[in-house]
Amino acid sequence: MPAAPLISVRDLSKHFRTFKRREGVWGAIRNLVKRDYQSVHAVDRVTFDIQPGEMVGYIGPNGAGKSTTIKMLTGILVPTAGELLSNGFVPWKQRRQYVKSIGVVFGQRTQLWWDIAVVESFKLLRKIYDVSQHDYDARMELFNHVLKLKDYLDTPVRKLSLGERMRCDLAAALLHNPPILFLDEPTIGLDVVAKDHIRQFLKEINQRYRTTVLLTTHDLDDIEELCKRIMIIDHGRLLYDGPLALLKQKLLRTKQVKFVVKDSEQAARLPALENDGLKIEPVDHLTYRIVFDRTKISVADLLRQILAEVEVRDLLIEDEPIEEIVKRIYAGEALKEVTA
Amino acid sequence: MKKHLQLLAAYAVQFIKVRFAYRADFLISTGASVLATVFAFGFLLVLFQKVPQLAGWKFEEVLFLYGFSLIPFGLFNVVSLNLYNFGNDFIIEGKFDRVLLRPVASLHQVIFEVFRIESLHEVVVGLLAVWLASSRLRLAWGPLEFLLLAFFALCGGIIYVSIFLMLTCVSFWVEDRVGVHPPVWNLIAFGRYPLSIYSGFVQFLLSWIIPFGFATFYPSVRLLGRAEFRLYAWLVPVVAAAFFTLALALWNRGVRNYASTGS
Incomplete structure (x- = not known):
């Protein structure tokens, strides 16, 4: 990495003073006279560098x-508060x-x-x-x-x-x-x-x-x-x-296997695969989906189990969509693992 | 400076193109403003049917004053549109962010973005009235007078811009769609008559607080060669420079406030 970042941000903060708006006509009139201000920390001590x-x-x-x-x-x-230098300028x-x-x-x-x-x-x-x-x-x-x-x-x-x-x-x-x-x-x-x-x-x-x-x-x-x-x-x-x-x-907890079985006779054998950790959901005609926790069972093991039981025509392994990860992050879960 | 002038020209050309694209709108609005200006002169004529003089001013002299006042006013009107719309379009609707993202002075971008070119008719009508009044008064016009006329008109335009710019700056602190311009706008008409007809308070107001008198009356006194207030003409550029400096300082403070509140 080059020594000098193009954008350098240190403990950057932005606080806004906003006032609570009261509702209704009477509230609007009271807003004219007295306002209750509150400080909003829109950006709070953010630090990062960006390279060219x-x-x-x-x-x-x-x-x-x-x-x-x-x-x-x-x-x-x-x-x-904080410092910000971008392309050599203080913007x-x-x-x-x-x-x-x-x-x-x-x-x-x-x-x-x-x-x-x-x-x-x-x-x-x-x-x-x-x-x-x-x-x-x-x-x-x-x-x-x-x-x-x-x-x-x-x-x-x-x-x-x-x-x-x-x-x-x-x-x-x-x-x-x-x-x-x-x-x-x-x-x-x-x-x-x-x-x-x-x-x-x-x-x-x-x-x-x-x-x-x-x-x-x-x-x-x-x-x-x-x-x-x-x-x-x-x-x-x-x-x-x-x-x-x-x-x-770090945060991908689950993966999913989507597979198409050969015929309905094969499909009938699927329940034998299920146990407490493994749920099989039908997606379409002859198409099924298994969502699994990759920390508990490896892809290889799962595939072995499936292939041992049924004849499969097609098969696809997918990561959890990134949306799901981000949703979990917004919800406050799961980040300690990464930021540590 | 050179770049600013080039940009000003480019903005103007663009705007005029757009304006001409809406031909009917342009013609109607020009026609309406010309009519309004002409009617105002009709009022003067009617007035002087009833009274022979206004505070020692003859009809021709008032006609001169009235005509001259239209010249800086017309120049101001050409560039003033965004001053009235600033609070709504730029602050509340957020167009000011765009202004701050461009490497050109923010005031330049705001004032020279739209041009009400039909207001140039006020300059033309004003010049006609001045010419008519001058010939009836047999005023001698040398090169100095022409230069003075142009210089005073420019100063007057700057005075108008400065006053209304200060009012525009209020939008930086107060969220306000309508703007505080209308009451002051209504005072403009007072500057079209001899200040001598007003009470001391109004004279003071129009000279030192909201100095429309320095845009219209005092220059006219000098150009007419009247004795009263003669020396005030020297103050015209001083008042213009002072008020513009003040307005600019206020603008810059406003921009700083915008940058810290983002409102």
Whole structure:
């Protein structure tokens, strides 16, 4: 690993002061006069480093502190406490120089001008970021190629579909070829095809320019496709920071075997396999599923047992879906094993 | 600076393109504003049918003042749209995040994002009224007067922008969709008549608290060559610079507050 991380975050915290809103008309009037403030620790002593060229997935339930972290990393918000150095800048202090070296996409809202054609937005951004005509042309060609922007370059942004808009937003964020790209839920609301386009594009950019990417998402497929490293935040605290593979390896409790038996005669013999640790669930005609705890029984043993009893036509062994692991983490279980 | 001017031009071209794309909307709104401006002059005519003078000012002089006041006002109107919408569009709807993500001064991005170009008609009508009044008063216009007119108009525009920018800054601290501009907006009309007709309190208010007088009245006094308040014209650029500096400082504090609260 290189000595100097590109982004370095130490004990970063952000506290907000909010007041409790009372309900109803009378409550609204009382709100005008007296407010009960409370302090919310949106981000609480978060520490991490990100190396150049890494793609890191940042996940957590709604309100966990993901967006607040991104806003501090992009210089929009000033932290309450802690240190943050990104690409050699303290983002909120040197905001205008710093933002030249980052690209930002907020999935929920566009960075483009609503009423003007996409290509005109790009031209304005070219001026804003001082991109030379030569670089602009070269990058637009790549974006056109991977993101297929050509068809709607002349359409005003407000007339684009969500998927088209997201592609344009991505291109806009990368027009000045920033070394760092922050994505806040880039695939939210997109269909499978559009999601795939976005992921392919991010891979391409990461490989070609070594762009460092930090992305928040609720779609864990994004992470599985793109990120080797994952950070999990909840209630403002960082719960896990490490390889996705390690998380899986340590926290994968169950696996499942799905198999298709030869015929119904064979299927009738299945109950003989069952015991207290082993439940067989029917999935489909002649298809069955066994979910098992891999700490109690090994895959090899289980397979031996199944194959000894019945004739199997097809068989598939799967990990527990990553969603299930993350659900357990959010629920507060299971993390001690990893963070220790 | 050069980059900012280039950007300003690029923004303006873009915006005008969009504006012309909605042709009917543009024509109707331009037509309506021209009518409103013309009616205002009708009111002046009616007024002077009844009274020969206003605090020692002849009809032509008031016409001059009224016409001149439209020039900085028109310039201000061209760029003011986002000042009124700022609280709602930028703070509550969250567009301000986008502004902070771009390597250009935030105020530049907000003010020069939309242009109400139809307001340029106020500049044109104002110039016509000034020209008409000047020729009837037989005022001598040399190069200095033309320069002064342009300079005063620019200062006046800056004074208007500064006053309303300060009101806009309130949105950084208070969540407010409507904005606090309307009451002050209603005071603009007071600056179109000789300040001498008002009580001392109103004169003070319009000179030192909400200095519309320095955008309209004092420059006109100088250009008309009247004796009263003659030296005040020297203060026009001072007031413009002071209020703009104040507004900018308030804006920057607001941005800092936004960055710490994220509201």
